[in-house]
Amino acid sequence: MKLNVAVQMDPIGRIKIQGDSTFALLLEAQKRGHTLSYYTPDRLSLHGRDLVAPIQRLTVRDQAGDHFTLGEPRREALQSFDVVLLRQDPPFDLAYITSTHLLERIHPQTLVVNDPASVRNAPEKLFVMDFPQLMPPTLISRDLEEINAFRARYGAVVMKPLHGFGGAAVFRIAPQDMNFGSLFDMFAVTFREPWVIQQFIPEVKEGDKRIILVDGTFAGAVNRVPAADDLRSNMVRGGAACATELTPRESEICATLGPVLRQRGLIFVGIDVINGSLTEINVTSPTGIRAIARLGGPDTAGMIWDAIEKKRGIWSDRRPVMAWHSNRGTEISAAWLPWGRPTQTHCDMEGRVYARHAQSRLSPERLVMAKIAPFHHPKAASTDAVDQFQVPGGAIWRYRVPQTWTSRSIIELMPAKNGSQRTRQA
Ligand SMILES: Nc1ncnc2c1ncn2[C@@H]1O[C@H](COP(=O)(O)OP(=O)(O)O)[C@@H](O)[C@H]1O
Ligand SMILES: [Mg+2]
Secondary structure, three states: OOOEEEEEOOOHHHOOHHHOHHHHHHHHHHHOOOEEEEEOHHHOEEEOOEEEEEEEEEEEOOOOOOOEEEOOOEEEEHHHOOEEEEOOOOOOOHHHHHHHHHHHOOOOOOEEEOOHHHHHOOOHHHHHHHOHHHOOOEEEEOOHHHHHHHHHHHOOEEEEEOOOOOOOOOEEEOOOOOOHHHHHHHHHHHOOOOEEEEEOOHHHHHOEEEEEEEOOEEEEEEEEEOOOOOOOOOHHHOOEEEOOOOOHHHHHHHHHHHHHHHHOOOOEEEEEEEOOEEEEEEOOOOOOHHHHHHOOOOOHHHHHHHHHHHHOOOHHHOOOOEEEEEEEOOEEEEEEEOOOOEEEEEEOOOOOEEEEEOOOOOOHHHOEEEOOOOOOOOOOEEOOOOEEEEEOOEEEEEEEOOOOOOHHHHHOOEEOOOOOEEEOOO
16 A cells, blocks of 8 residues: 655755755655655645645656656645645744644644644754753743853853754853843844753764654764854754764663654654753754765664554555564564664674664664564464574574564564474464
């Protein structure tokens, strides 16, 4: 079964495909055989109960200057789609908020990614304040007295608009900064909302890490190092993308956020972490997919579509996946990998399976695929492993899994007593 997908995005003719995550999502969807349609947010209308737009069939090509073809516009109700990708860029203003109100009317019958109500309720620099233990000291205010007290306590700070994006109007203010008064006045007339005043993190020169979580699980990361003469790491501001891996602290941040994001229906999220401190949870239209792929990291677009297909109940209908399981003494675990054959795998003392993907520069230790509890399914039917990897203290067998399988089926892979591998379809 294929999905009928509509994307709500800014004019597709103007995007730079090399860095555009929406485009990466469209390429992947098309590769999987899903049907793509396109409209811009300004063309959304609510007529009675029908949410309609002049929708155009879309095909995409990874070719700069010739990256798309659009069909004739046809007035269609969005209710007739399986999935709508909400992918317009900020500003997160009343137009954006209205668009979430409109899309909320069709969700979840039509799966809107991300959940429009959750997008509305999670302004990126405010939502993050739910996790003060993960953040640098931060004040949301436009009150001079509060701001002065905060500066007196924390020294150098960063001042930025609450709904800013792409590094716009981010200032570092030194403890005795002579520009502060003027900057305060300028912010006061320019931004009606409170601002973010945050302790300055000097380690930002080492980079601001963008970490992608898919349905609450770590999917990939890229470090963005600011230009020598800029505070801002954003790639649109000249930040350089570098391959990276997660520190234990960052894994802990992902583990803390994961359940909350999943519960809110925030399938595709990009968080920003500077020196182990969380500064932003991007939910409107996060980026990073293409930079991560270019640096040899995981296929985060594939993982996002896996998550969407799973939610639409068609995941098992997809291309064959490979499954691995390992034994270590009596402990048996299985893992499934969406990225094809790993070049290196190993299994740790707890039976976790680690794999290093062919193009990945991440160390196997950092790439935790899955830990699936020991499985002992008595009714397994046998099938042959494609190949086998030796790992310290055991082995990992690789299977080609039938297309009809769900991840549950893979969990139920089991070894037979004689050492030949057996499986059972769930
Ligand atoms: N507290 C801080 N300390 C040091 N640098 C910061 C801080 N906050 C932001 N920056 C720099 O400014 C950039 C943009 O800030 P961010 O809060 O991510 O807003 P935006 O939504 O514009 O990306 C960051 O990538 C980082 O380089
Ligand atoms: Mg940012």
